[in-house]
Amino acid sequence: MVKKEEENSLISLATRIKELRSAKGVTQEEAYNDTGIHFGRIEQGKRDASFTTIKKISTYLGVTLEEFFRKGFDQ
Numbered sequence: 001m002v003k004k005e006e007e008n009s010l011i012s013l014a015t016r017i018k019e020l021r022s023a024k025g026v027t028q029e030e031a032y033n034d035t036g037i038h039f040g041r042i043e044q045g046k047r048d049a050s051f052t053t054i055k056k057i058s059t060y061l062g063v064t065l066e067e068f069f070r071k072g073f074d075q
Contacts, residue, residue: 016073024061
């Protein structure tokens with residue numbers, strides 16, 4: 001049960017990051033070049049991002065952490 005919840009959380013994280021990145025009009029490659037963060041692995045749900053990585057991503061995408069977690073994490 002815990003593993004399934006973790007998988008769902010990673011999918012929620014992946015979906016939210018992809019949504020925000022796409023809205024900004026930035027490709028995964030551009031985001032990687034700008035931040036050094038491999039967005040592709042996170043957006044595929046293959047990598048669990050740390051808090052500091054999520055903070056860097058939200059700053060890069062121009063949203064606060066509150067805005068970042070406002071949508072898509074209703075579990």
